[in-house]
Amino acid sequence: MEVPRRRFLQLAVSTVVIPAADPAEAQDWPHRVVRVVVGLPAGGGADAVARILANRLSEMWHQQVIVENRSGASGTLAYDAVAHAAPDGYTILLAARAPQLNQLLFSSINHNAADFAPVTLIGKFPYLLVVPASSPVKSLQEFISLARANPGKLTFASTGIGTLPHLAGELLKRAVGIEMTHVPYRGVAAGAMNDLVAGRVDAMFNALASLLQPVRTGQVRALAVTTAERFPAVHELPTFAECGVPGFDVASWYAFYLPARTPPEIIKKIQADTATALIDPAVRVKFEPLGTALIGSMPDQLADTARADAERFGPIIKALNITGE
The missing domain is CATH 3.40.190.10 (Periplasmic binding protein-like II)
Structure with missing residues (x-):
């Protein structure tokens, strides 16, 4: 479901409950190019989401925000790149899957969920x-x-x-x-x-x-x-629950993550500015063809969503010994 405008405004100004940091760390940020890393090829849905937001955030920050596509290895190359990037806010992951699912599906990855700081949900489909x-x-x-x-x-x-x-x-x-x-x-x-x-x-x-x-x-x-x-x-299509399959709920989402240990003030700024971008009518119009409902969130809500996905699908992945391609 889409979140009302008032809720988005609340998200944009709310205080994130994370350890305090020197506000000066965020005051001068960003002062150089910011990268948004996407684990899927150019031209797809995730790429479009990243570019729409990168363009708007560039305008808001008066700094260039570029999209870097690191497809391959089922998108895990992008997660690896961000997990090992400097925790300074200049490398953002556009995630389309919970980091916890990577741990369940791929045995050879070089990251885990603890390597990421959740920032905000963007939308779901x-x-x-x-x-x-x-x-x-x-x-x-x-x-x-x-x-x-x-x-x-x-x-x-x-x-x-x-x-x-x-x-x-x-x-x-x-x-x-x-x-x-x-x-x-x-x-x-x-x-x-x-x-x-x-x-x-x-x-x-x-x-x-x-x-x-x-x-x-x-x-x-x-x-x-x-x-x-x-x-x-x-809206004309019924849900699985309405058709007699109670509790069935599967949705994909897009979200921003940063490397772990990124200063809290920078996390707060990116979350708040993204929430502001998501209520921009010009941004919302661009999202309509993507079939994505814009939702936004606080970092802890993203963390809860990712954890719930792992809990829902983890037993199936393990029971069937599913290995990602």
Whole structure:
């Protein structure tokens, strides 16, 4: 859900409950270029989020804020770069996954959650469960019934092993006691959508932004949205809970993190200025095509969100021995 304007203003001026520091540390910050590091390629959703905010923060700070794409190793190269950067506020991570999940999915990374200081949530977006337009399935309840009648025969596509669309499918299997076969792709453009439309796979979990146009044009049929509440951009779609799967809540989010040991005053400034940017009408308009609800947060709320994701998905990752690609 989107946070009202008044709440955003409160976030922008609230005091962060973190140890006190010399205010002079933040008064002169920034006095050189700030980098926002993104673990995904240019042109994608995360890149767009980073560039929208980088442009607005550049104007606010009167300093250049550049976006640096460090794709590869499932985005963990970006986390590594920020974890080992100087804790001076000049290297910011645009995260699209809780650092704790990296520890669960990848054995060879050179960072852990303690290497990061949470700053603020930026926005969240849901996933949709979709089926081919030619499928006889018209609702989530019908999909679950079909899976129960054909254990292990239904297939669901995702954007890769260990991604949230994959974990959403595994969570559904556990929640309602069904068996499905996972078919991982390296992104929607790598054949997933073509195979879904053609009926070569039975269903797919993927991000709203990627599926909204195919749903609107009738190429695929959306059954439900994965968030706990209906999502504004597709308010006509029911939630999994409304379809008889209580407690089902899967959403991705974007957030800013800094290296651990960054001075608290700098964390406060970046959080407050980001909250101010997120209520700018010009910024909000640019976010609309991304299917992302702007939310903002205090650092402790981001920390709680990341921890909750690890607690929700950790048991599934361990039980199925899922290893990220």
